[in-house]
Amino acid sequence: MKIEYSNMADTPVIIVATHGHVWIAKGIDCADDHIHLKHARTVRNWGTTKGLNELVNGPTKETVIDDPAPVLFLPDAAVIAVIPCRSAAWEGKL
Numbered sequence: 001m002k003i004e005y006s007n008m009a010d011t012p013v014i015i016v017a018t019h020g021h022v023w024i025a026k027g028i029d030c031a032d033d034h035i036h037l038k039h040a041r042t043v044r045n046w047g048t049t050k051g052l053n054e055l056v057n058g059p060t061k062e063t064v065i066d067d068p069a070p071v072l073f074l075p076d077a078a079v080i081a082v083i084p085c086r087s088a089a090w091e092g093k094l
Contacts, residue, residue, distance in 0.1 A: 012090040014043070014055055014083040017074055022052065024065060026094050033076050039094055040072040041065040058089030
């Protein structure tokens with residue numbers, strides 16, 4: 001099934017992928033059978049007490065994210081979940 005990400009081109013999103021990878025990115029663009037994550041950062045430690053979805057409202061004091069990857073492409077088949085976040089909550093943090 002093809003998923004459309006066009007309405008999330010400039011929205012901060014959490015991406016959960018196969019093999020336990022979790023990224024936060026400034027937005028998603030899609031092309032063919034892969035997605036392009038803008039300024040993707042690995043979420044090293046969620047730092048949450050209520051699960052990953054808590055990060056929709058921004059990082060906690062304990063959240064650890066890596067430096068951004070210049071370019072990150074993922075095949076559609078590797079994406080388990082895309083969680084849109086509140087833009088204001090991530091302003092200046094990505």
